[in-house]
Amino acid sequence: MPENLRFCDRYALKEELGKGAFSVVYRCVDIETNQEYAAKVIKKEKLSKRDLMKLESEARICRKLDHPNIVRLHWVFSESKLHYFLFDLVTGGELFDDLVTRVDNYTEELAAKCLYQILDSVKYCHLMGVIHRDLKPENILLASKENKVIKIADFGLAVEALEGENKWFGLAGTPNYMAP
Secondary structure, eight states, X not given: OOTTOEXXXXXXXXXXXXXXXXXXXXXXXXXXXXXXXXXXXXXXXXXXXXXXXXHHHHHHHHXXXXXXXXXXXXXXXXXXXXXXXXXXXXXXXXXXXXXXXXXXXXXXXXHHHHHHHHHHHHHHHHHTTEEOSOOOGGGEEEXXXXXXXXXXXXXXXXXXXXXXXXXXXXXXXXXXXXXX
């Protein structure tokens, strides 16, 4: 997609931040407020009916979550060929990369701070009836390079479970990070 593409007469896409199987994520600016977001742009033509159902489920789940350590979904738009999800823009990169680059000076105090934020957000998800199912260092982001505020992302495999519900949701997640 070309840089500076506009959609909904209000948002301008800027540089590409990443790619997934069905989507591309761009830095995005609200041209009325100058607020920055991460825009996940999904091509409708690449989606099967099942993929569309998963996308709708992801949007529904993300809309109900409002926690300081979870990447927040602000808006969902749909145009003739594309879907747009506008999320918090986080600029600190993945926790995985931070761990690898700082392996020798990741203090116990810093690790405990990160772990507390992760556990608090997972607890919140579970209280809201959401099971992430793909929690891994690549889906744990840092809000910025300056601080170590954790942001859980990528609820594409998440499911909703009601309290007391005993239901098999199938096997999902990244094999190297799945519980045994």
